[in-house]
Amino acid sequence: MSGLDPAFLIVGALAIVTAVGMILAKNVVHSALFMVAHFGLTAVLYLLLSAPFLAAAQLIVYAGAIMVLVLFVVMLLGRQEALLDEPIVGQRWLALAALGVLGAALVRVAALGVPAAPEGGTAVVPPAFGSPAAMGDALYTQWVLPFEVVSLVLLVAMIGAVVIAHFQRRPRNEKAGNPAIAADATEIPSPRA
Amino acid sequence: MDAIELGIVALKCLVIVAVLLTGFAYTTFLERKVIARMQQRLGPNRAGPFGLLQPAADGVKLIFKENITPVGVDRFVYFLAPIVSMVVAIMAFAVMPVADPITVTIGGQVREIRFQLADFNVALLYVLGITSLAVYGLVLAGWASNNKFALIGGLRSAAQMVSYELAMGVALVSVVLVVGSLSMNDIVDWQVAKGLPLIVLQPVAFGIYAITAIAETNRAPFDFPEAEQELVAGYHTEYTGMRFALFFMAEYINMITVSGLAATLFLGGHHLPFVERFTGNLPWFVDIGVFLAKVILALFLFIWIRATIPRLRYDRLMAFGWKVLLPISLANLALTAVVIAFLAR
Numbered sequence: 274m275s276g277l278d279p280a281f282l283i284v285g286a287l288a289i290v291t292a293v294g295m296i297l298a299k300n301v302v303h304s305a306l307f308m309v310a311h312f313g314l315t316a317v318l319y320l321l322l323s324a325p326f327l328a329a330a331q332l333i334v335y336a337g338a339i340m341v342l343v344l345f346v347v348m349l350l351g352r353q354e355a356l357l358d359e360p361i362v363g364q365r366w367l368a369l370a371a372l373g374v375l376g377a378a379l380v381r382v383a384a385l386g387v388p389a390a391p392e393g394g395t396a397v398v399p400p401a402f403g404s405p406a407a408m409g410d411a412l413y414t415q416w417v418l419p420f421e422v423v424s425l426v427l428l429v430a431m432i433g434a435v436v437i438a439h440f441q442r443r444p445r446n447e448k449a450g451n452p453a454i455a456a457d458a459t460e461i462p463s464p465r466a
Numbered sequence: 467m468d469a470i471e472l473g474i475v476a477l478k479c480l481v482i483v484a485v486l487l488t489g490f491a492y493t494t495f496l497e498r499k500v501i502a503r504m505q506q507r508l509g510p511n512r513a514g515p516f517g518l519l520q521p522a523a524d525g526v527k528l529i530f531k532e533n534i535t536p537v538g539v540d541r542f543v544y545f546l547a548p549i550v551s552m553v554v555a556i557m558a559f560a561v562m563p564v565a566d567p568i569t570v571t572i573g574g575q576v577r578e579i580r581f582q583l584a585d586f587n588v589a590l591l592y593v594l595g596i597t598s599l600a601v602y603g604l605v606l607a608g609w610a611s612n613n614k615f616a617l618i619g620g621l622r623s624a625a626q627m628v629s630y631e632l633a634m635g636v637a638l639v640s641v642v643l644v645v646g647s648l649s650m651n652d653i654v655d656w657q658v659a660k661g662l663p664l665i666v667l668q669p670v671a672f673g674i675y676a677i678t679a680i681a682e683t684n685r686a687p688f689d690f691p692e693a694e695q696e697l698v699a700g701y702h703t704e705y706t707g708m709r710f711a712l713f714f715m716a717e718y719i720n721m722i723t724v725s726g727l728a729a730t731l732f733l734g735g736h737h738l739p740f741v742e743r744f745t746g747n748l749p750w751f752v753d754i755g756v757f758l759a760k761v762i763l764a765l766f767l768f769i770w771i772r773a774t775i776p777r778l779r780y781d782r783l784m785a786f787g788w789k790v791l792l793p794i795s796l797a798n799l800a801l802t803a804v805v806i807a808f809l810a811r
Contacts, residue, residue: 300540302540302543302606302609303542303543306543306546306606309602313599316595325586325587325588325592326587326588326591328595329588329591329592329594329595330591330595332595332596332598332599333591333594333595333598333635336595336598336599337594337595337598337599337601337631338598338628338631341598341601341602341605341624341627341628342624342628344602344605344606344609344624345605345621345624345625345628348605348608348609348617348620348621348624349621404587405587405588405591405648
């Protein structure tokens with residue numbers, strides 16, 4: 274793929290526009306919609322880069338599942354406009370500083386140069402590139418350790434979520450079941466704390 | 467890609483949209499007729515012979531209805547939601563193979579014409595990915611309408627579709643394990659080569675697929691997003707005229723798509739796997755007829771189930787999805803993997 278493929282440029286530009294839209298949107302649901310559009314465009318970018326499996330996975334996992342759940346939660350909480358006050362003092366300036374560092378890194382990488390396409394314009398993509406088999410192979414041999422670590426992190430997060438939900442509900446149940454034990458639910462030391 | 471090839475692709479797109487829209491119209495007709503007969507009524511019989519023009523009459527009525535936009539809706543999202551539903555429904559059909567490719571000579575060049583818009587090596591994942599976007603139409607409609615019933619309908623659809631999608635995906639993975647490919651054509655060819663449809667090898671996966679397909683298309687007994695006794699009309703309560711019709715179309719086109727997918731994955735697609743051992747490969751027009759017959763059979767089952775089984779309770783639906791379907795599909799996947807691993811040695 275030559276670096277100046279017009280389709281790639283157009284889709285990439287749209288992806289940036291939707292990403293900016295996601296940050297700037299005042300309405301939470303609009304923000305989430307911009308994000309869905311961004312994920313979809315990212316999937317198209319993967320397609321253009323000859324990785325159809327990754328594109329489909331992007332659609333199924335991010336656009337199809339994660340963002341649906343995000344929308345679900347947003348809708349459960351009701352229609353809210355974005356908070357205009359800053360939870361962290363001076364967060365805009367901090368964000369600007371972080372942006373500067375990342376931008377500098379990007380410029381530096383760009384200066385190092387992208388691997389040039391071979392003579393004749395387009396690089397040759399090996400036939401099995403990006404196929405489910407090649408992806409699986411890489412994931413379960415070369416990258417097996419990071420893969421397992423990620424699944425462990427997800428498991429920990431899941432247990433954490435269950436614990437939080439469980440502890441919030443539990444004292445109330447005990448209170449309902451046996452008022453003698455739990456006169457004031459908030460003061461019960463949890464057995465796992 | 468030259469001009470002629472581009473023309474062929476454009477033509478295929480037109481044909482797919484036209485066939486799906488006609489298919490939608492006559493699926494509603496089939497549904498009304500079949501349910502009427504099952505309830506000992508006649509069904510629509512006034513417009514045209516046997517009521518065959520009823521879908522056209524319905525269409526005209528919906529087009530001429532006033533489009534009412536309620537106060538307090540989120541305008542952009544309110545307009546967007548039906549469009550999302552419809553676009554996603556039509557897109558999913560793009561990878562469905564309908565007949566064997568034929569070769570024709572156009573302008574002195576021999577060209578192969580496939581009865582399929584596109585085939586790539588992850589076609590099955592493409593269908594799953596696109597159909598998983600279908601939920602946005604419902605969720606956004608429910609949210610944008612500024613109506614409690616619509617919002618609850620949208621929320622239900624989000625919860626329901628995410629839960630049932632998982633079991634469906636896992637059930638289909640066991641099919642993919644057996645065949646060893648995600649391409650629609652490979653899956654059909656495999657069934658023809660082995661001489662048996664995959665429903666024989668993977669009956670459990672087929673059962674789970676059939677149940678989850680009903681839930682994914684929000685059909686009775688899983689039609690919670692629009693349960694009329696509880697939610698007026700659910701997510702499309704505030705929609706009228708053609709905007710409502712788009713949701714209606716999307717539902718029926720989704721039915722056609724999941725039926726086509728069932729035919730392709732489990733019933734041999736446009737072939738007759740066992741029969742073709744004796745007759746040889748059938749010509750393309752017979753292929754189309756075979757595919758159509760399988761789809762109509764599946765649609766009939768959809769309608770039959772709707773006429774037979776009352777709606778579940780919502781908590782039962784979620785419990786059934788997570789505590790019954792998902793474990794069964796996981797066990798089926800593990801069993802399939804083990805058997806394949808031992809057969810490979």
